[in-house]
Amino acid sequence: MVGGAVAPLLINKASVDPRFSAHPGLALYGIESYIAVPLNRLDGTYFGTLCALDTEPAQLSEADFDILQLLAQLIAFELEADEQQRRRDIQQRGENGF
Numbered sequence: 001m002v003g004g005a006v007a008p009l010l011i012n013k014a015s016v017d018p019r020f021s022a023h024p025g026l027a028l029y030g031i032e033s034y035i036a037v038p039l040n041r042l043d044g045t046y047f048g049t050l051c052a053l054d055t056e057p058a059q060l061s062e063a064d065f066d067i068l069q070l071l072a073q074l075i076a077f078e079l080e081a082d083e084q085q086r087r088r089d090i091q092q093r094g095e096n097g098f
Contacts, residue, residue, distance in 0.1 A: 006038035006046050010065055013057040033058035035065065037072040041080050050075060 011034040014020040015027075026034065036051040050072040 006040075006049065008038065008065070008069065009034065009036040010060060011035070012059055015057075030055045032056055033060070035060060035068060037065075037069050039072050039076040039079070041076060047076055047079065 011017055011020055011026075011032075014023065014032050014034060020026055020034075025031075031053050033054040033056065034051065035053075036049050038049055039047040041047050050068065052068070
């Protein structure tokens with residue numbers, strides 16, 4: 001999190017990126033490529049993170065990053081819709097005496 005907000009992150013080659021070359025977790029597992037995009041509810045609150053990692057370096061473009069951000073939005077929308085449906089189901093069962 002950055003200043004209370006979760007920011008997207010893209011690392012194409014961790015071993016040469018000065019921000020992450022000494023990161024113990026990435027080094028332990030040999031992670032070179034890492035991308036993380038926040039999953040936010042429709043009201044903007046943080047829900048989780050969609051991430052992908054690889055032991056091989058990647059050359060992800062901004063277009064690739066944009067696609068992952070759109071996928072994260074779709075996943076967050078579907079998770080929230082499912083959660084709302086479950087609430088409605090529980091409420092309906094309560095109203096019907098189940």
